Amino acid sequence: MNRSPDRRQMLGATAATASSLMLPKLGCAGSAASTTIASENAKAGTQQWRLRKTRIDPETKYRCPWIEGYVSHASILPGETLQVMVSTDPVSEFTIEFYRLGYYAGDGGRLVHTSGKLQGTVQTMPSPGPRRLQNCKWASSFEMRIPDDWVSGVYVGKLTELTEGLQSYVIFVVRDIRRAELMFQCSDHTWQAYNRWPSQYSLYDNGETPWHWGGESQVSFNRPYGKYCQILDAPLSIGSGEFFLWEFPFVYWLEKEGYDVTYVSNTDLHRDAREPLRCNGFLSVGHDEYWSIEMFRNLQTAIASGVNIGFFSGNAVCGRIQWDEATRSFYRVGVFGPPGGTREFKSMSSLTHERPYANEIIGAHSTGPVTGGADWICTAPDHWLYEGTQMQRGDTIPGVIGWEWHGDPAAIAGLEIVARGPTQSAPGIPNGGEYTATVYPGPKNNIVFNAATCWWADGLSDPPGYVRPSVYTSPQGPDSRLQQITHNVLRRMRLTMS
Structure with a gap:
């Protein structure tokens, strides 16, 4: 050993x-915990955050080329701008519904924003770089300033293409700067x-x-x-x-x-x-x-x-x-x-x-x-x-x-x-x-x-x-x-x- x-x-x-x-001296939050999370979870939730119609290309085993995307930030602060890069192949209109994930009386998520209809494009596949790196350089399909009232948490954007209704996610963390337990x-x-x-x-x-x-x-x-x-x-x-x-x-x-x-x-x-x-x-x-x-x-x-x-x-x-x-x-x-x-x-x-x-x-x-x-x-x-x-x-x-x-x-x-x-x-x-x-x-x-x-x-x-x-x-x-x-x-x- x-x-x-x-x-x-x-x-x-x-x-x-x-x-x-x-840095400032640490204090104990346990005796007066913030009500941020409790207040957030008291809001109305929904299970519509779940993907309802999915499909994987059997040739790749992992991709959903009909609609797929990624975001500009793994984690982001309110006030910063999130870009969402989306590809739809074949070309299709699509929507993005953003949900914060939590408890919400057992529903597991809350709808916080809907994009409305967006025009999709077929984005260019990258050529493998050194060490077989796949670094997409896709154009931004949608961007938004993260609202100040979005509570720190894990968020998904549910992408839905409007030709067949196929769906996939993007995912990111909204962080904050507050003290927390x-x-x-x-x-x-x-x-x-x-x-x-x-x-x-x-x-x-x-x-x-x-x-x-x-x-x-x-x-x-x-x-x-x-x-x-x-x-x-x-x-x-x-x-x-x-x-x-x-x-x-x-x-x-x-x-x-x-x-x-x-x-x-x-x-x-x-x-x-x-x-x-x-x-x-x-x-x-x-x-x-x-x-x-x-x-x-x-x-x-x-x-x-x-x-x-x-x-x-x-x-x-x-x-x-x-x-x-x-x-x-x-x-x-x-x-x-x-x-x-x-x-x-x-x-x-x-x-x-x-x-x-x-x-x-x-x-x-x-x-x-x-x-x-x-x-x-x-x-x-x-x-x-x-x-x-x-x-x-x-x-x-x-x-x-x-x-x-x-x-x-x-x-x-x-x-x-x-x-x-x-x-x-x-x-x-x-x-x-x-x-x-x-x-x-x-x-x-x-x-x-x-x-x-x-x-x-x-x-x-x-x-x-x-x-x-x-x-x-x-x-x-x-x-x-x-x-x-x-x-x-x-x-x-x-x-x-x-």
């Missing part, structure tokens, strides 16, 4: 950086990494294999999201990346429960170390695989400053990427883990494996077979994490761990393993892995929690349009014990801010 530096060594290097940012980070680097649009042009495609894991591929946000490429049939992923697969149930539940939450993109943590410092707790959710070194250092700074972190994610902070701002794109340059720490994909050994390792910030990281499934097994029933659950040592929550997980806990002072168990390739067939869910203390009475699974959100809620995954194991949907554990972590984040 590879061991990491002591927590004090790990965080000490970032303490000076945190001080130099000259929680910050939800969308894992959109990973959405883009697995985006095979137009056909076999993901970060995993190098022209020779569909699961390349080296530095020979590059992916850009300047292109539509194709339909998700593995595990399940997810029509709602056409144009929306992985959001509806692994993250939406968490958003739906957070807003149902009235938590004060603000939203950001992976790109925001990459660009600005100050982003996490305006919240009590920072949440990494779902499949959060691809991070830059800037993201890693910026989150270290946040921990050193007293921010609580919740890794409600699996396979997080695994691939180290390099950004190219000119083309809104990135490619792999390394692995946040030790040489030989995983059963490596072909070409992974061609990348740099050097510290920092992911377990130095998460508490555990991708290791061993990387993929697999397991039940959540309680190992510390007296821990505050399990208060109110009635769980005893050895009690299980079926199917929670999957399809990628974290193990190999770091030698961080005070780190506790709160759940652990063997992983399997199929029911009753162990694959030699062991997951470890962990909690460790930060330097200012803050905490870092690691759920060690991509599928945590499945146990929180079952929103409209959600498709339950099943591979290696099968999560069983909302579970009151898992919901209580999540409440315990988030309430602890409220209480431990200095």
Whole structure:
């Protein structure tokens, strides 16, 4: 087992950086939480945000060329201008309906703007660039200034072509600058990494294999999201990346429960170390695989400053990427883990494996077979994490761990393993892995929690349009014990801010 530096060594290097940012002292929002999210969710919702008529070109397996698009910003502030680039082939008129996603009395979304009829065109397909980069340079089809009253959240634009009524999405985050209890980070680097649009042009495609894991591929946000490429049939992923697969149930539940939450993109943590410092707790959710070194250092700074972190994610902070701002794109340059720490994909050994390792910030990281499934097994029933659950040592929550997980806990002072168990390739067939869910203390009475699974959100809620995954194991949907554990972590984040 590879061991990491002591927590004090790990965080000490970032303490000076945190001080130099000259940011205001953090306060506790828990006693007087903003009513922003509660007020937003009291507005009338609708389920019309869901795609009702979809089609995929069988020759590409992922595209909807009849109508597809992308946006100019992964995340955007009110007052900034969003451009939407759309292609319709064959040429057709189309509309865009914009929805904010949340709880809304169970409907999951609220209509915030409709474009009216727009004239579509067939936009030019890009020629592959270096590392097979697909960088569309489409003309803007629609643009609008984001209204000041649009609350931070995840937004989709539902594109509908008016010849046959076929539909797809564009997706983006509206962020803000306010103080909040929680910050939800969308894992959109990973959405883009697995985006095979137009056909076999993901970060995993190098022209020779569909699961390349080296530095020979590059992916850009300047292109539509194709339909998700593995595990399940997810029509709602056409144009929306992985959001509806692994993250939406968490958003739906957070807003149902009235938590004060603000939203950001992976790109925001990459660009600005100050982003996490305006919240009590920072949440990494779902499949959060691809991070830059800037993201890693910026989150270290946040921990050193007293921010609580919740890794409600699996396979997080695994691939180290390099950004190219000119083309809104990135490619792999390394692995946040030790040489030989995983059963490596072909070409992974061609990348740099050097510290920092992911377990130095998460508490555990991708290791061993990387993929697999397991039940959540309680190992510390007296821990505050399990208060109110009635769980005893050895009690299980079926199917929670999957399809990628974290193990190999770091030698961080005070780190506790709160759940652990063997992983399997199929029911009753162990694959030699062991997951470890962990909690460790930060330097200012803050905490870092690691759920060690991509599928945590499945146990929180079952929103409209959600498709339950099943591979290696099968999560069983909302579970009151898992919901209580999540409440315990988030309430602890409220209480431990200095």
